[in-house]
Amino acid sequence: MRAEGDAGRAVDEEAQVLAVDDEPVNLDFLQAVLEPEGWLVIRAEDGEEALRAMVEHAVDLVLLDILMPGMDGVEVCRRIKDNPRTALVPVVMVTALDST
Numbered sequence: 001m002r003a004e005g006d007a008g009r010a011v012d013e014e015a016q017v018l019a020v021d022d023e024p025v026n027l028d029f030l031q032a033v034l035e036p037e038g039w040l041v042i043r044a045e046d047g048e049e050a051l052r053a054m055v056e057h058a059v060d061l062v063l064l065d066i067l068m069p070g071m072d073g074v075e076v077c078r079r080i081k082d083n084p085r086t087a088l089v090p091v092v093m094v095t096a097l098d099s100t
Contacts, residue, residue: 014040016057020050020076021065026096030063047071051079054086066095 017039019030024045031041042057044050047070053059062080066073073093080086 014038015060016040016042017061017063018042018044018050018053018057018059019063020044020047020068020073021063021094022046022068023065026065047073047076047079050076054080054083054089059086059089062089062091064091064093066093 015038017030017034019027019034019041020043021027021030022045027043027045031043034041042053042059044053046068050062050064054062062077064073064076068076073095077091077093080089080091
């Protein structure tokens with residue numbers, strides 16, 4: 001039997017973060033920062049892919065780009081929060097502004 005951490009996850013299991021962004025370079029950055037800290041990074045490049053990942057994985061945190069083509073981050077967040085199975089998963093909305 002394995003010990004469990006505060007979130008009920010076995011201590012030797014990685015916490016899973018879903019990174020959602022339509023720019024692969026941003027996903028590469030998030031993965032490069034989070035994986036050395038012990039996170040398992042699940043990547044999604046659009047809203048539909050993100051919602052599928054929420055069903056397929058035990059996600060502990062979502063990092064969600066606001067500005068995406070098609071389904072934007074606000075709509076993805078609304079759908080995550082409307083689903084009783086995923087409603088309690090924390091969602092951090094992120095975006096970048098072009099300074100040029």
